[in-house]
Amino acid sequence: MSKSKRLLDLMMTVNRKRKFTVKELAGEFGVSPRTILRDLQELGELGVPLYSEVGPHGGYQVLNERILPPIAFTEEEAVAIFFASHALRHYKYLPFKEESVAALQKFYHYMSGDVRDRIDEMKHRIDFVTPARQAEFPYLAILLEAATGQKVLQIDYETKGKRMDRAIQPIGIYASNGLWYCPAYCFLRGGIRVFRCDRIHTADYAVSGPAPLDLRHVLLGNKESCSNLEQAGNTGLQQEPGLEISKQRERATSKKNERTRLYIGLTDEGVQACEAELWSSSLLHIREDGTGWLEGDIPHKDLPFFARFVIGLCNEAAVKEPQELVRAVKELLAGMLAKYK
Numbered sequence: 001m002s003k004s005k006r007l008l009d010l011m012m013t014v015n016r017k018r019k020f021t022v023k024e025l026a027g028e029f030g031v032s033p034r035t036i037l038r039d040l041q042e043l044g045e046l047g048v049p050l051y052s053e054v055g056p057h058g059g060y061q062v063l064n065e066r067i068l069p070p071i072a073f074t075e076e077e078a079v080a081i082f083f084a085s086h087a088l089r090h091y092k093y094l095p096f097k098e099e100s101v102a103a104l105q106k107f108y109h110y111m112s113g114d115v116r117d118r119i120d121e122m123k124h125r126i127d128f129v130t131p132a133r134q135a136e137f138p139y140l141a142i143l144l145e146a147a148t149g150q151k152v153l154q155i156d157y158e159t160k161g162k163r164m165d166r167a168i169q170p171i172g173i174y175a176s177n178g179l180w181y182c183p184a185y186c187f188l189r190g191g192i193r194v195f196r197c198d199r200i201h202t203a204d205y206a207v208s209g210p211a212p213l214d215l216r217h218v219l220l221g222n223k224e225s226c227s228n229l230e231q232a233g234n235t236g237l238q239q240e241p242g243l244e245i246s247k248q249r250e251r252a253t254s255k256k257n258e259r260t261r262l263y264i265g266l267t268d269e270g271v272q273a274c275e276a277e278l279w280s281s282s283l284l285h286i287r288e289d290g291t292g293w294l295e296g297d298i299p300h301k302d303l304p305f306f307a308r309f310v311i312g313l314c315n316e317a318a319v320k321e322p323q324e325l326v327r328a329v330k331e332l333l334a335g336m337l338a339k340y341k
Contacts, residue, residue, distance in 0.1 A: 003039075006031075010039055011048060014062055021059040075115055082107060082119055087128035091175065093137035095144045131178035135198035142203050143182050146170045150212050152187075156201040163201065164188075167209045172220045173197065176278055183220065185213060192218070262306065263320040264294040270316030307332055 006029060013028070014020060022040070026033045040060065044050050051061050073081065085104045088094060108116060139155075146153050147170040157166050168184040171192070175181075180197040187210045262283065266274060268290035274280040286292040298306070307328035310317050319326050 007039055007042060010036075011043055011046075014040075014043070014048065014050070014060070017062075019059060019061040024059075075118075078107075078111060078115060079119060079122070082111075083123070083126065086123060090128070090130040090132075091178075092133075093140055093180065095140040095173065130175075133178040133198075135179060137180045137197045139200050139203040140173055140180060140197060142205075143170045143173050143184075143197065143200075146205070147172045147182075147184075150215060152206040152210060152212050153184075153203050154206040154209065155195075155203045157195060158199045158201060167206055168193075168195065169212055169215060171215060171218050174220060174278075185215060185218075258300040259297045260300045260303070260322050260324070262294060262296055262298045262322065262325070264306075264310060265318045265320060266292045266294065266313075267316045270313050273313055273316065303328055311336075 010025070010029065013025070022033045022036050025036045025040075029036065040050060049062060053059060053061070082104065085100055085107070088100055091097075094100060108119070111119070142153065145151070150169070152167055152169050155166050155168055156163055158164075167187040168182075169187075170182050170184040173180055173182045182195045182197050182200075183192055184195060185191070186193040271284070271286055271290060271292040274284050274292075274294065280294065283294045283296040283298075284292060285295060303322075303325050306325055310319055310325075310329055311332055319329060
């Protein structure tokens, strides 16, 4: 067996075993312990995180950071992977910022000279623009970790100028227009809510409070269809003391969850504006000529948002229903006109 192949096989072996002795590896590879020691030293120089322990029960072990085996890429694949990571450079905050920068540097360093030259020529001719934001997002890593680990977080969240402690169970995180968002089950509201990550002042794992829900089936792509979760946080209402209080809360919850029918006609430019909105996919319908409409049932509490959105589209949108939304648009426009008298 050649040395290069032995080193590759050795890297994969120690990564799999996690803990081993030189004698074990020497027997497995059919070489002397001295040869294995030299090979382990070379793996350490290549970046494999090895740790040695002395004593009768000692040996070697691989630290928590696993090292992936070498993977062969074509030139086009290498360029594509570089720019996929390079596109993230505009984000000041990422859940894996330092790791992505280190990976990109390694990837670039070990490319052949002609491929690096090609990338150097291309990286000033292609860009993935993200709006610059002053907002800070220091808790992305713990939000993502809680989402993948089905954990409950206690957060200090600010909305409409007020701060409040919330127990949430994140579903994931996503970026849009330079801002980060976290859809999560909110135990206070009893349903899925979307939290702006820059409005989270603190976030830590909850040491007491509600038990985690089984949200493994709820993903970023299907969170809107999981409406049955809206009742999950309200199952204890009937168990609380005071029947009248319970009924009041039920009525408040029913009003909060009330839905209304939406229909907004769109020109072709209005359609294009809606296509840029993440929330529009379930409501947007497009005709062959490029015009279209927004149609569907929406939460009644979202009417103020749609009123502001329609005004932003100017003449590219026309509200057909509900009439309450028409009135809200008129009131906003009247307030705007009053400022310019």
